[in-house]
Amino acid sequence: MHNLKMKNLCVEIDGKKILNNFSLEVNSGEIHTIMGPNGTGKSTLSHVIMGDKRYKLKKGEIIFDGKNINDLTTDQRARLGLFLGFQMPTAIEGVTNADFLRTAKHIKEENNFNLMHMIKDINKSCQELKMDKEMIHRSINSGFSGGERKKNEILQMKILKPNMIILDEIDSGLDVDSLKIVGENVMDYYKNSDSGIILITHYQRLLDYIKPDFVHIMMNGNIIKSGNHTLVDEIEKKGYAKILEEISQNEVKE
Ligand code: ADP
Numbered sequence: 001m002h003n004l005k006m007k008n009l010c011v012e013i014d015g016k017k018i019l020n021n022f023s024l025e026v027n028s029g030e031i032h033t034i035m036g037p038n039g040t041g042k043s044t045l046s047h048v049i050m051g052d053k054r055y056k057l058k059k060g061e062i063i064f065d066g067k068n069i070n071d072l073t074t075d076q077r078a079r080l081g082l083f084l085g086f087q088m089p090t091a092i093e094g095v096t097n098a099d100f101l102r103t104a105k106h107i108k109e110e111n112n113f114n115l116m117h118m119i120k121d122i123n124k125s126c127q128e129l130k131m132d133k134e135m136i137h138r139s140i141n142s143g144f145s146g147g148e149r150k151k152n153e154i155l156q157m158k159i160l161k162p163n164m165i166i167l168d169e170i171d172s173g174l175d176v177d178s179l180k181i182v183g184e185n186v187m188d189y190y191k192n193s194d195s196g197i198i199l200i201t202h203y204q205r206l207l208d209y210i211k212p213d214f215v216h217i218m219m220n221g222n223i224i225k226s227g228n229h230t231l232v233d234e235i236e237k238k239g240y241a242k243i244l245e246e247i248s249q250n251e252v253k254e
């Protein structure tokens with residue numbers, strides 16, 4: 001059982017306030033979707049959870065499995081089992097996928113690391129993701145299409161076996177077939193592990209495969225409304241601006 005708590009996070013970048021008293025708690029066995037318009041701080045949230053030092057955490061606490069991780073480095077957080085699938089995965093020339101996965105896995109598993117197991121796992125995972133095995137020996141994301149990069153993020157997830165997974169617009173850049181493959185692979189991993197997921201998206205399509213238990217609407221750096229999957233339909237029908245308007249009107253009435 002794992003638990004990630006974000007308590008009253010206030011985050012700035014270049015003196016600009018992005019997250020505004022953001023709070024959310026995620027347990028393993030739960031899928032939380034965060035939806036919201038562009039520029040509202042969704043990616044910022046994911047970077048802050050992973051400890052990207054460019055984002056200044058002015059106030060608040062990030063607690064993972066009962067421990068405050070505010071001051072941990074990104075690799076320390078990754079070792080605890082936090083994982084971020086990037087919205088825009090970058091290419092890293094000169095480091096092959098295989099080298100990267102082996103190094104990361106070895107550091108994480110220490111004495112339990114087994115190279116043969118990992119190679120088998122990579123082969124199996126590539127098949128499941130319908131990825132060309134040759135990609136394993138290429139530099140990370142070098143010459144990869146947008147969709148291939150996204151699949152590569154999911155490959156890393158499948159190999160590193162995290163227990164708290166943040167997927168930032170994993171659906172962008174994917175064609176319909178790849179979307180299905182990625183969605184099914186994420187669900188398969190989730191069902192067979194003790195993990196929780198924060199799924200950031202602004203399209204409904206991915207939710208056909210990855211069914212959220214909780215849906216949160218994020219605007220201006222905070223969650224303005226939470227609900228179950230029916231909230232997704234409400235967003236489709238009304239749009240974010242209308243929902244925000246209704247909430248402010250209700251607040252005036254009260
Ligand atoms: P979302 O993912 O919801 O679209 P982001 O978290 O990417 O939103 O961005 C939120 C705001 O923070 C935007 O106004 C964006 O321009 C700003 N921002 C994010 N990252 C940076 C950065 N590295 N430097 C400057 N501004 C940034």
Ligand code: MG
Pocket residue numbers: 042043044087168169
């Ligand atoms: Mg984003």
